[in-house]
Every structure is written in C-alpha cells, then in structure tokens.
Amino acid sequence: MELVDHLRDERNKAQFDVEAMKVVWAGSPQELQLCDRMANLVANHPAFEKLKRPMLVRKELFKNSLRKAAYARKLVIDLGLSEEEAKWLRFYIDEPTYPDLHWGMFIPAIEGQGSEEQKEKWLPLSRNMQIIGCYAQTEMGHGSNVQGLETTATFDAQQDHFIIHSPTLTSTKWWPGGLGKVSTHAVVYARLIVNGEFHGVHGWYNYYSFSFFLYLEDHSPLPGITVGDVGLKFGNGAYNTMDNGLLRFHHVRIPRNQMLMRVSQVSREGKYMQCDDVPRQLIYGTMVSVRQTIVAMVSRTLSRAVCIATRYSALRRQHSSSSLVVPCFLMIDYQSQQSRLFPLLASAYAFKFVGEWLKWLYTDVKQRLEANDFSTLPEAHASTAGLKSLTTSATVDGIEECMKLCGGDGYLVSSGLPELFAVSVPACTYEGDNTVLMLQVARFVVKTVSEVGYKEPLGTSSYIRRLNTLLHNNCLVQTGEDWVKGDRIVEAFEARAARMAVTCTQHLAKFQDPEQGFSELSADLVEVAVAHCQLIVVSKFVEKLAQDIPGKGVKEALEVLCYVYALFLVHKHQGDFLVTGYLTPKQASLANRQLRILYSRLRPNAIALVDAFNHTDHYLSSVVGRYDGNVYPNLYQAAFNDPFNDSHVPDGYHQYIHPILNQTLAKL
Numbered sequence: 001m002e003l004v005d006h007l008r009d010e011r012n013k014a015q016f017d018v019e020a021m022k023v024v025w026a027g028s029p030q031e032l033q034l035c036d037r038m039a040n041l042v043a044n045h046p047a048f049e050k051l052k053r054p055m056l057v058r059k060e061l062f063k064n065s066l067r068k069a070a071y072a073r074k075l076v077i078d079l080g081l082s083e084e085e086a087k088w089l090r091f092y093i094d095e096p097t098y099p100d101l102h103w104g105m106f107i108p109a110i111e112g113q114g115s116e117e118q119k120e121k122w123l124p125l126s127r128n129m130q131i132i133g134c135y136a137q138t139e140m141g142h143g144s145n146v147q148g149l150e151t152t153a154t155f156d157a158q159q160d161h162f163i164i165h166s167p168t169l170t171s172t173k174w175w176p177g178g179l180g181k182v183s184t185h186a187v188v189y190a191r192l193i194v195n196g197e198f199h200g201v202h203g204w205y206n207y208y209s210f211s212f213f214l215y216l217e218d219h220s221p222l223p224g225i226t227v228g229d230v231g232l233k234f235g236n237g238a239y240n241t242m243d244n245g246l247l248r249f250h251h252v253r254i255p256r257n258q259m260l261m262r263v264s265q266v267s268r269e270g271k272y273m274q275c276d277d278v279p280r281q282l283i284y285g286t287m288v289s290v291r292q293t294i295v296a297m298v299s300r301t302l303s304r305a306v307c308i309a310t311r312y313s314a315l316r317r318q319h320s321s322s323s324l325v326v327p328c329f330l331m332i333d334y335q336s337q338q339s340r341l342f343p344l345l346a347s348a349y350a351f352k353f354v355g356e357w358l359k360w361l362y363t364d365v366k367q368r369l370e371a372n373d374f375s376t377l378p379e380a381h382a383s384t385a386g387l388k389s390l391t392t393s394a395t396v397d398g399i400e401e402c403m404k405l406c407g408g409d410g411y412l413v414s415s416g417l418p419e420l421f422a423v424s425v426p427a428c429t430y431e432g433d434n435t436v437l438m439l440q441v442a443r444f445v446v447k448t449v450s451e452v453g454y455k456e457p458l459g460t461s462s463y464i465r466r467l468n469t470l471l472h473n474n475c476l477v478q479t480g481e482d483w484v485k486g487d488r489i490v491e492a493f494e495a496r497a498a499r500m501a502v503t504c505t506q507h508l509a510k511f512q513d514p515e516q517g518f519s520e521l522s523a524d525l526v527e528v529a530v531a532h533c534q535l536i537v538v539s540k541f542v543e544k545l546a547q548d549i550p551g552k553g554v555k556e557a558l559e560v561l562c563y564v565y566a567l568f569l570v571h572k573h574q575g576d577f578l579v580t581g582y583l584t585p586k587q588a589s590l591a592n593r594q595l596r597i598l599y600s601r602l603r604p605n606a607i608a609l610v611d612a613f614n615h616t617d618h619y620l621s622s623v624v625g626r627y628d629g630n631v632y633p634n635l636y637q638a639a640f641n642d643p644f645n646d647s648h649v650p651d652g653y654h655q656y657i658h659p660i661l662n663q664t665l666a667k668l
C-alpha cells in the first residue's frame, strides 16, 4: 500500500537542509547515527511496545517494566553494546525504571565519593549488575533540607561497625527510586556519630536485602530493615513503573569500611578525619552529576511535545474569522497559535545547546575533581542547579501548553501528551525542588556581586566584571532590525541580570541578619536567579551561532530560533527590562514587533525543524504527532483500541442505568 505523506506540502516549504540540521540537533554525525540506531532498535522490537501502558494496573505495569529492563539488559549483552549505546537504548525505551537510578545515581555516587579501594571493589559488581543499587537520601521529613536528615550512623569501635538507625518516623527514607522492590543495595545518607560527637551527613554503601544473593527466591529484607513502595503516583502509566521506596533501619550493623571514604574517614580506633583539601560539598556531587544529565535530556522531552503539537497544528484546519462555515485556516497559521508554539520550538533548541555546554562544563569539573582541584565546583553547582530548574520548569509548562495547543485531542492519552506531562512533572521536584535550586543560584550570584573588587568573577558570572558599564549604559536599539544582533541581545540580558542582582544585593545589605534578609527577599532572589540562568541559555545559543555550522540554510534557521527564544523572553519579562531602566517602552515594543516578524520567518520551516529532531513514531507514541500526518483515521481507530470499547454494554449498565430508564430506582 502506498504511504501518503499528509505533511508533504509542509515539508516542501523547508528552506534548509533537514539532514544537516539533524546532525546539529544530535551533536555530531556519530551521535546522530548512534541515537538513530538505538531508537530504531527499540521501535522495531515488540518487547518495547508501550501503547497499552496507560491501561495497565500498577502490578501489571511494574512487571511489564521489569520485563522491558531485562530485555534491554539482554540486548546490551547479546549485541555487545557500549555504555553509551546502552544509555541511549534505555532512553528510547522511554520508561522510568530502576536502571535509571542504578546507572544514573548509585554508580556515580560510588565513583564520586568512594575511596580507590572501595571503587575497585564495588564498581565492577555494579557495572555487571550483580548488584542493583539506588540513592537513598530523602527522608519523609527532609527533602530539600539535607542537613536536617535524621538517620544516624553511629560508630561502634568495639565491633568496628556502624549502626544505621532510623530514630523517628520522619527519618524514614522516602522516595528513592528503585528502592521499593528491586534494589539489592543503596547508598544511604545519614548523620555520622563518632564517640558521641556529630559530624554531619555522609554517605554509606549499604545492603538491605537478602537478594544480594541473586539466586535466592526470597526477596525479604535483612533483619532490622523495613522496606516498601511509597504508593501510587500521579498519572497511571507514567512514573508508576518506578518503585519509589520507603526504608527504615532498626540498629542495623554494617562494617566500618562501608562508609564512602573519599570525603572523610573514620579510623579503626574511632578517629574522624576530614580528607585534606576535599570540600565537604563533594558529598553532594552526585546531585551535580544528575542535574547535568537532566539538562542534557530535557530538551528531548520538550522537543517531543513540540513535535506533536507542531505536526497537528500543521494539519488541522479551523474556520477563518470571515467565514464560520468553510474551514480554511491551518491552526499553525493563527498568529496566536504561533506565539504560543514557536517559542517552545525555539526553547527546545536553546535547551539542547545549553545542555551541550553544561556537559562540557561538567566533564571539565569532573576531571578537576579527580585531580583534587575543587575551584570550579561552586560554578558547576550554580549552573547545574539553575539550569536544571529553569529547563525542567519551562519544559513541563511547555508540555501542558502543547496539550492545549492540540485542543481536545491533546487531552486524549493517545496524543502522547498527558503521559509525557505526568512523567516529566516530578522533574521540577526531584534532584532538588526548582525554587530551592534557584535560591542556591541567587546565593551564588549575590556572593559574586558582593565580592566585586577583590575576587574576579569567572565563567558564567564574568559579566559581573563589567558591572559599571552594565549598570549605566542603556540599550541602543532604535529599530526592530537592531534586535536581531547576537551581541546586542546578550548585552540586554547581561544588563537585566546585573541590575537585578545589584538591587537585590543592596536590599540584602540592609538586614542585620543576612539569613533573615535572604528569607524575606526570597521571591525577588528567585527572579534574580532566573535572569542569570536565562542569560546563560541565551548566550550559549549565540555562541553556538558563532561556530561553523554546515548545511544549506541551517545557520539562518537557527538564527531565527535564537532570536525568537531571546525576544520572547524580553517580551515575557519586559517588566524586568523596563523597571531596571535598561529598556524604554518603545524599545520593548520594537522587540515584540520584531518577534512577530520572526514568527513569519519561522513558519515555513516549522515542520522541517521538528523533523530534524529525528523522533521515531514509537518514541513519540502520539496519534496526532505521527510522521505521516495521517491523523484522523488513526485517531478513530485508537478510540476502538481502547478496551473500554470492547463492548457496547459496560459493566454496571444493567444494574445502574436500567433502573433509571425503567423508573425502578426504588429496587436499588
């Protein structure tokens, strides 16, 4: 049967080389080839079917996810896949499960915080999956406040043991993924007590389950340990494939050498030693690593929602305002649809490029940390925390907007958007609540501003070196065209961030107790942090454009996206730009007018830009976002694929509808 491409006319409008753009999006020809291979391996393997997922009850859903993870492991071994290939394979399976935590947090925690001897012992076991681990930090009463963790690890010098204990209900470990049902091991965070003295929170390598011996059929916990799942979560098929768990210890003994010993150690004699020159913050290092990974991945999540909404918008017709009868307008041709959709399309590209940069920054920091150079850790912490917060919040809001952009059909599970929203929304909370993370960024920015004159601002805060210029020189834009210049845009974002930071720093200085000031001004401080992070994203996009980008029309198409991203933010946050006095109202309105011009330049490329994401229909799992655009027959068919349509007479019909029709309710 001949395949009809319902989006062919749209594809023919493209003004750039889509294949070349696919390389830019993927990062390199090699990455494109790798991702394409893994995405298609998953798409073509029946084991990874996922359309029925939302219909399954929790136990079936969970078993199904275990089956998929086992198939994935088998493929990794049978095909001899590299760690990088295996990572992408798991990514395209598109189902949160215990391997995310095992590979994403448990192993990095041992790598970052274990001594050489500990790494040698535990990493091979972990990498071969002879043990499965999770990351048990959060407690029922303490998520953001890590210093408040209550679980204790008391050293018993006589037996050379630590005694791990949950002294209160609120000290129950609560939420760790993979903990509830699957993991055999955990990195557990607890307060260290040696000779009655507290030494803050540290990490322990711990086993809590008999299933350490994988061939045991019994999976009951070790004596003194209570473990379980925290319960059903939002969005049926979404994050419920993960066994987020609870864990309590009742005086559980573990050998002394199971304390992760890179940051500090306890000797056989019970002497606590902080390792020379290694900052305590390193025990938070795993969070820096995962926040970076989240930023690297989140652009794909947003691109997926945007791809669905763009394709559907380019197919579905609505009435024009002059004729209520003849459906003529494509949804994508409404200015109002464009003004909601195109900034999201631009954001997906912007987040991809900032994610690449963050990966570079993190790789550099990791190498330095291995060589005991901790100088760039604060910058890495602020950048990973801030960008994780900014990009996940924008992505989750973006998915919701894409759902609305598809009208009623966006609300159908078969659109792929409700599940995508449900699986993504906890990213605003896990790995640090987004507001709490922005407050960390604000601390970093305010500290940098306060130290001007005696400490040189570096990296992402180096704009603060030019504080005088940024505070006193106002915007030079005179025409709309002036707004589409990279350096001018970056300067506008620098000036806004610098001015907001200085104002907040001055207000803070009026408080006698800095912590009280920080608390009272926290809403303003979050805005300072947002301005700083948006500057990073905009400037990394502009830097990307300065690179050599091959392919007909590719650079031009990216320029339009970059300016759409930046000018959309100028418009959305024009209050900041105006209040700080950097822009005049005239300049702000020129930015908005230019934005509309950019939307019309983006319009012919819209479908090609989402095709360049190279998403398979399997990964999208959306009837309205199909590549071929053949939406309506498939939408109709999807309705009948729902088991609810197996029969015309639902359970309960005879019992509860007939009495109403027959007016025999009294018999009920």
Ligand SMILES: CC(C)(COP(=O)(O)OP(=O)(O)OC[C@H]1O[C@@H](n2cnc3c(N)ncnc32)[C@H](O)[C@@H]1OP(=O)(O)O)[C@@H](O)C(=O)NCCC(=O)NCCSC(=O)/C=C/CCCCCCCCCCCCC(=O)O
Binding pocket: 086, 087, 090, 091, 099, 100, 101, 103, 104, 135, 137, 138, 143, 144, 145, 146, 147, 177, 281, 282, 284, 285, 287, 288, 290, 293, 294, 377, 378, 381, 429, 430, 431, 432, 433, 436, 440, 443
């Ligand atoms: C920082 C807090 C908010 C509180 O801090 P506070 O009490 O004020 O201060 P202190 O703790 O004393 O610290 C202050 C100083 O330390 C600096 N700091 C803080 N954090 C860090 C850090 N991370 N790194 C470096 N430095 C740091 C800070 O700047 C201060 O410095 P200074 O004194 O000013 O100089 C803190 O407590 C906090 O972080 N709270 C948030 C808690 C949190 O984030 N918890 C996370 C728990 S784990 C979790 O949620 C896991 C979720 C699982 C999600 C799964 C996602 C998976 C997707 C990705 C993985 C996929 C990989 C797949 C791989 C594969 O398949 O192969």
Ligand SMILES: Cc1cc2nc3c(=O)[nH]c(=O)nc-3n(C[C@H](O)[C@H](O)[C@H](O)COP(=O)(O)OP(=O)(O)OC[C@H]3O[C@@H](n4cnc5c(N)ncnc54)[C@H](O)[C@@H]3O)c2cc1C
Binding pocket: 101, 135, 136, 137, 138, 141, 142, 143, 144, 145, 174, 175, 176, 177, 239, 244, 426, 429, 430, 431, 432, 433, 434, 435, 436, 439, 522
């Ligand atoms: C799906 C999912 C998976 C998770 N996986 C893991 C895991 O694998 N391992 C693990 O250890 N944990 C995990 N967590 C826990 C997660 O890290 C915490 O939920 C998160 O750190 C937030 O903590 P909390 O839930 O205690 O929220 P709270 O800290 O109670 O925050 C609640 C509200 O208070 C505000 N708030 C809190 N503190 C401040 C402050 N200082 N200033 C201003 N406002 C503040 C927040 O902004 C938020 O609005 C997971 C959570 C979820 C939802």
